[in-house]
Amino acid sequence: MSDPIAAARADGRTLLTEVESKQLLHDAGITVTQARLATSADEAVAAAEEFGYPAVLKVVSGDIAHKSDVGGVELGLGDGDAVRAAYDRIMAAVKAAEPDAHVGGVSVQQMADPGVEVIIGMTTDPQFGPVLAFGLGGIMVEVLKDVAFRIVPLEPRDAGQIVREIKGYPVLEGVRGQPGADIDALESMILEVSAFAEAHPEIAELDLNPVFARPDGAIAVDARVVLAEA
Numbered sequence: 001m002s003d004p005i006a007a008a009r010a011d012g013r014t015l016l017t018e019v020e021s022k023q024l025l026h027d028a029g030i031t032v033t034q035a036r037l038a039t040s041a042d043e044a045v046a047a048a049e050e051f052g053y054p055a056v057l058k059v060v061s062g063d064i065a066h067k068s069d070v071g072g073v074e075l076g077l078g079d080g081d082a083v084r085a086a087y088d089r090i091m092a093a094v095k096a097a098e099p100d101a102h103v104g105g106v107s108v109q110q111m112a113d114p115g116v117e118v119i120i121g122m123t124t125d126p127q128f129g130p131v132l133a134f135g136l137g138g139i140m141v142e143v144l145k146d147v148a149f150r151i152v153p154l155e156p157r158d159a160g161q162i163v164r165e166i167k168g169y170p171v172l173e174g175v176r177g178q179p180g181a182d183i184d185a186l187e188s189m190i191l192e193v194s195a196f197a198e199a200h201p202e203i204a205e206l207d208l209n210p211v212f213a214r215p216d217g218a219i220a221v222d223a224r225v226v227l228a229e230a
């Protein structure tokens with residue numbers, strides 16, 4: 001397999017695509033929905049057949065940070081016809097929302113079984129270096145700033161603390177009949193991401209958003225890697 005970091009550097013890019021980001025994370029042993037780039041509806045169908053249905057299609061563009069905001073994410077596609085139709089809808093929606101964006105195609109992956117949506121991120125602090133962030137997905141992080149931080153590298157004890165420090169922790173334990181999340185799996189993923197960040201000082205920013213924290217494990221369904229300026 002090609003090296004996504006070398007490929008981005010060769011293009012003068014610091015932002016890796018979802019497909020490239022997930023390849024790096026997968027190679028590091030982190031559980032992700034593996035994604036493949038498709039540059040036509042036919043290629044998208046072929047990839048979906050291989051990964052298995054239901055499938056997910058997402059726009060691939062270095063000019064688009066939030067794919068769902070521009071109609072660039074299509075979930076729960078049950079067969080080849082649905083994939084074809086979704087491919088066309090994404091291309092039309094993105095062209096309408098971002099006419100100047102360069103679109104490289106779509107990423108194809110399998111639907112993951114749902115779980116509590118959490119975020120595992122890493123940013124580089126000018127003083128402390130890489131810092132890992134953990135929180136619940138969606139408004140909990142964006143609006144309520146319910147996030148906990150630890151300096152990389154984390155010890156197992158830190159992973160246990162960062163998960164329990166957020167106000168939303170009871171959601172992970174399970175509320176109102178909702179199943180709880182596999183906290184051990186979540187802590188393991190946090191430690192894997194810390195080790196990954198430590199092993200890659202050339203990575204400035206990392207976002208696994210969201211990770212599905214499920215009763216039987218954790219899986220990242222979206223990922224974004226940003227390199228430091230060369």
Ligand code: ADP
Nearest residue numbers: 033056066067068073110111112209210221222
């Ligand atoms: P973006 O953050 O760029 O809008 P995402 O890839 O995070 O796009 O997709 C948006 C939402 O779609 C996610 O928050 C998640 O709820 C859902 N989603 C994305 N990929 C999958 C997948 N493989 N399986 C199930 N749900 C998914």
Ligand code: MG
Nearest residue numbers: 209210222223
């Ligand atoms: Mg996302």
